[in-house]
Amino acid sequence: MCGIVGIFDLKEKREINRELLSKMNESQFHRGPDEGGLHLEPGLGFGHRRLSIIDLGSGQQPMLNDDRSVVLTYNGEIYNFLELRKELEGLGYRFKTHCDTEVILLGWQAWGEACVEKFRGMFAFAVWDRNREMLFLARDRLGIKPLFYAELNNGQFIFSSELKALKQHPLLPREFEPTAIEEYFGFGYIPEPKTIYKNVYKLEPGHTLTLKRGQVAYQPRQYWDVRFREQPFNSEQEAVEELLARFEEAVKIRMMADVPLGAFLSGGVDSSGVVAMMAQNSTDSVNTCSISFGDPKFNESQYAQMVAERYRTSHRVEQVDPDDFQLVGQLSGIYDEPYADSSALPTYRVCELAKKQVTVVLSGDGGDENLAGYRRYRWHTYEDRMRSVMPDVLRKPLFGFLGQVYPKADWAPKIFRAKSTLESIGRDSLEGYFHSVSVNSNSIRSALFSEKLKKELQGYQAVEVFRRYQNNAPSDNAQSLVQYLDIKTYLPGDILTKVDRASMAHALEVRVPLLDHQLVEWMASLPPGFKLKNREGKYIFKKGLEKYLPNDILYRPKMGFAVPLGSWFKGPLKEQVRQSLLGETMTDCGLFDRQFLTKMVDQHQSGLRDYSAPIWSLLMFESFLKSDRILP
Structure with a gap:
């Protein structure tokens, strides 16, 4: 690299x-x-x-x-x-x-x-x-x-x-x-x-x-685009076997290096599958690394250990301090422009750990986008079915009204937090998906931006990014369409950006077998039901890996890298949040409404509302503004 x-x-x-x-x-x-x-x-x-x-x-x-x-x-x-x-x-x-x-x-x-x-x-x-x-x-x-x-x-x-x-x-x-x-x-x-x-x-x-x-x-x-053109298969088992063969080959060709090589091992399906395939094709012990979290709700290290023991890898694990926020101020220097995925923090740490052992690592990135692993795909297909059973002239005003009047109950159990779902069903399919993935809703962005910025935008909204790709989308299937949108936006803009900058900050090369373009083309040809079946994402991939990995790895809820932003902003970063969001940098730039910034900070720190995502995106923007002024 x-x-x-x-x-x-x-x-x-x-x-x-x-x-x-x-x-x-x-x-x-x-x-x-x-x-x-x-x-x-x-x-x-x-x-x-x-x-x-x-x-x-x-x-x-x-x-x-x-x-x-x-x-x-x-x-x-x-x-x-x-x-x-x-x-x-x-x-x-x-x-x-x-x-x-x-x-x-x-x-x-x-x-x-x-x-x-x-x-x-x-x-x-x-x-x-x-x-x-x-x-x-x-x-x-x-x-x-x-x-x-x-x-x-x-x-x-x-x-x-x-x-x-x-x-x-x-x-x-x-x-x-x-x-x-x-x-x-x-x-x-x-x-x-x-x-x-x-x-x-x-x-x-x-x-x-x-x-x-x-x-x-x-x-x-x-010169290239992924096409979701379904191919016929004689049986589900035939597709399972071909997927495994193609996946193993994609892993194998990425194991060529004249320097030490290993793998990220989170304990999730994709990284565990990569390690399993590496072990099949290596005479030496595979080097693996993972990080653990103090909070058991986010700690996958025990599952990573299960895989490491099964394949006798040379495994290295380090625990990340739950209050590991020292990097917050450094992120703008790593990413060069505003970037608000908080999992950049643990990603930086796991790259730092990996570099102590190897120069090249294989990762499991790409499995969720290609094989419908994200929970939001399941929710989107459910919401799209709801949209299809009611005419737009009834659905949009009804669900739009319900979403408007339903309280924003951040403090309540998840079963009672229906506001976002109601708002989503009240929109068309594309707007509904954007609503589900956006880090700041349309209403928050409208309240957040200054009149000057709104005038410059002239009504432009971020959902237009999706509309641009929708016009060239290779499928009108609801699930395939949002997978395509993520491959065009979230995958390069967020996931791959995060990994590239975090790894390169440590001179570490990351290779991504599940993004082998030949494998991606073949996975796109699978029927949607082979990817998301009976609420199980990555269905066909998990079936194929059953002989390589235990069910505790394959069929447990997805976790991922989580950062306790909400508690940080009310605890150790409380004053930094107030100084950053309400200080002269944000005030002088003329982009934001000072009154709403104050309201947001006050309500979050009092526990009335959870504004973790907006506050984090603002912190990263403020950090970028400061660094941008320093550079020539």
């Missing part, structure tokens, strides 16, 4: 500032502490920070071809590079290294822009082809590896693995994008392709971008 940066002059071949390029590159030192390199020529500069994983002695970047007409800077892993190497050798190409980097370099020469369709892996890379006067950028199909870019007023195009590298450029536009603020407070992250800044973008997953000097306009091109 690595970090890449680049500066390309769109207008002419002006000299690139070497000192600036180096500064941008070194801001990502944590992504690749092993080696660093720069390549400069008239009108172009590439930088690279390397974390050595395969072919440790060679493969330095930026890498050039024999006649130095093609230059590559690359972050990621191509798992089928040995197959592609043979194919390229058959075409007459000769290799100087044993790494996957050279496969991309020569693959570009052989196949041009179509090379991305050959690559199986996670990647973000840039190729400069001097003979074609062309700069080509690409990001992997699922968005495992990040890529940011911007065009500057001086005609330079800049790109990098993290936004912090672009921020080193003095001409980067730093004006906030109002719709990105609305999306952040809706989703808890800023979905692709936007960033917090106007005219600064993330290249979307499964997209490429081609630029030529003198070109006035350019547009990202999509």
